[in-house]
Amino acid sequence: MSMDRRQFLKIAGISSILGFGASVASATHTIWEPGLKPPQVEPNPDGLIAKRWAMVVDMSKFKTDEDIKKVTTACHQTHNVPDFRNPDGTVDKKFEVKWIWEEPYERTFPGSENKFMSEHIKDMPFIVLCNHCDNPPCVRVCPTQATFKLPNGITMQDEHRCIGCRFCMAACPYGSRSFNWTDPRKAINPATENKAYPTRTKGVVEKCTFCTERLQFGKLPACVEAAPKGAMFFGDIEDPNSEVRKIVTSQLTIRRKPELGTGPAVYYVIGGSDHA
Amino acid sequence: MKLYDGGKILIGLMVFVGIATFPFYYNIGKVDSKPELKTDTPAIQAWEKQYGKKECVESKEYMRSEHMQLLNNWRDSVVRDMNRQYVSMTSGKKFNMSLQNGCLECHSNKKQFCDQCHNYMAVKPYCFDCHIQPMEKEENKS
Ligand code: SF4
Numbered sequence: 001m002s003m004d005r006r007q008f009l010k011i012a013g014i015s016s017i018l019g020f021g022a023s024v025a026s027a028t029h030t031i032w033e034p035g036l037k038p039p040q041v042e043p044n045p046d047g048l049i050a051k052r053w054a055m056v057v058d059m060s061k062f063k064t065d066e067d068i069k070k071v072t073t074a075c076h077q078t079h080n081v082p083d084f085r086n087p088d089g090t091v092d093k094k095f096e097v098k099w100i101w102e103e104p105y106e107r108t109f110p111g112s113e114n115k116f117m118s119e120h121i122k123d124m125p126f127i128v129l130c131n132h133c134d135n136p137p138c139v140r141v142c143p144t145q146a147t148f149k150l151p152n153g154i155t156m157q158d159e160h161r162c163i164g165c166r167f168c169m170a171a172c173p174y175g176s177r178s179f180n181w182t183d184p185r186k187a188i189n190p191a192t193e194n195k196a197y198p199t200r201t202k203g204v205v206e207k208c209t210f211c212t213e214r215l216q217f218g219k220l221p222a223c224v225e226a227a228p229k230g231a232m233f234f235g236d237i238e239d240p241n242s243e244v245r246k247i248v249t250s251q252l253t254i255r256r257k258p259e260l261g262t263g264p265a266v267y268y269v270i271g272g273s274d275h276a
Numbered sequence: 277m278k279l280y281d282g283g284k285i286l287i288g289l290m291v292f293v294g295i296a297t298f299p300f301y302y303n304i305g306k307v308d309s310k311p312e313l314k315t316d317t318p319a320i321q322a323w324e325k326q327y328g329k330k331e332c333v334e335s336k337e338y339m340r341s342e343h344m345q346l347l348n349n350w351r352d353s354v355v356r357d358m359n360r361q362y363v364s365m366t367s368g369k370k371f372n373m374s375l376q377n378g379c380l381e382c383h384s385n386k387k388q389f390c391d392q393c394h395n396y397m398a399v400k401p402y403c404f405d406c407h408i409q410p411m412e413k414e415e416n417k418s
């Protein structure tokens with residue numbers, strides 16, 4: 001009988017829930033030993049590095065729906081995110097997978113609206129994505145360490161280990177994660193597919209990776225590149241000279257649901273003046 | 277000696293033997309051709325021109341027996357340790373640790389390379405459930 005790794009992890013996960021043996025998380029913790037160590041492997045010399053990656057989004061720089069669509073499309077095409085549609089062309093909510101998308105104000109910053117605030121802001125769409133939290137609940141609940149923190153602050157997703165239990169989806173307070181209910185390749189256009197990036201498979205959870213794979217080759221995230229000038233910034237928030245740090249230090253920015261203590265690394269500029 | 281229900285037992289035995297040996301009959305004549313690997317893709321030819329020989333990340337023998345383990349290690353190294361480059365033990369050359377953008381760049385003929393042995397050994401690696409395989413023209417049966 002042969003068993004692939006995800007099947008093994010599934011059984012191990014279920015057994016641990018039922019109380020047989022040690023939990024998988026602690027088991028993987030002890031068995032996790034890199035098979036290849038430096039100097040046999042090394043980072044790409046052109047890679048961008050940071051102590052703590054962070055993003056700043058200024059929605060006032062998005063003038064049209066088109067501007068927003070450009071950004072979400074850039075991400076979804078770069079990462080082969082499936083686009084499930086109903087026969088009438090609307091998004092098929094049942095199968096929808098999203099890494100970056102649009103939410104109204106009251107769903108982006110719930111609880112912070114008041115009845116006197118400007119209609120303009122209330123009606124403004126906001127771009128949302130995984131916040132790559134400092135203290136991510138998704139990582140805490142993942143039984144297989146398929147989602148985990150990289151030292152640079154990115155909440156990474158290892159699809160090879162994901163067993164599709166969806167604990168992380170229940171834990172994430174931002175809805176940043178999507179489950180593949182069916183084979184995503186059915187909803188990826190082969191003409192626009194990115195041949196240099198994998199797809200996912202049925203039964204795994206996926207989300208924004210802060211473009212880890214692009215950073216490692218010296219490129220900024222695809223969404224940031226596709227955004228209008230001054231609308232999205234990406235950099236090392238621990239570096240006092242970085243753009244993101246300067247904006248966050250000099251202006252009022254807000255983060256999503258800070259009261260939960262997750263420590264999001266995506267900051268929203270609400271003012272709308274010019275900066276950086 | 278009398279065999280109670282002899283008929284039923286004999287039929288049962290025959291069915292059992294039939295089922296137990298089914299895999300042998302089923303595969304008769306199927307595994308007659310040895311896998312034939314082609315390493316003549318444009319990328320490999322270009323490499324040969326530049327370096328004067330065909331070479332993989334490690335020696336042919338090592339790759340033949342260890343590529344599964346190597347790929348497992350590459351995967352973990354890239355996804356979990358943020359490494360991207362592999363330094364060959366054989367040649368010291370550096371390689372991009374990537375199935376899609378590394379291995380398959382040279383072995384763009386998956387059907388005549390990967391699949392040859394995998395089919396022969398009846399193993400079904402699930403790599404290609406996610407990793408996009410190169411576009412290949414259908415092999416002309418000449
Ligand atoms: S936004 Fe959600 S998925 Fe992203 S790190 Fe935070 S909890 Fe995890």
Ligand code: SF4
Pocket residue numbers: 141142143144145146147161162163164165166167168169204205
């Ligand atoms: S579904 Fe989420 S919690 Fe479950 S294994 Fe996959 S990443 Fe981990």
Ligand code: SF4
Pocket residue numbers: 074075076079099100129207208209210211221222223224
């Ligand atoms: S950072 Fe990369 S993965 Fe995340 S939303 Fe932007 S383009 Fe997509």
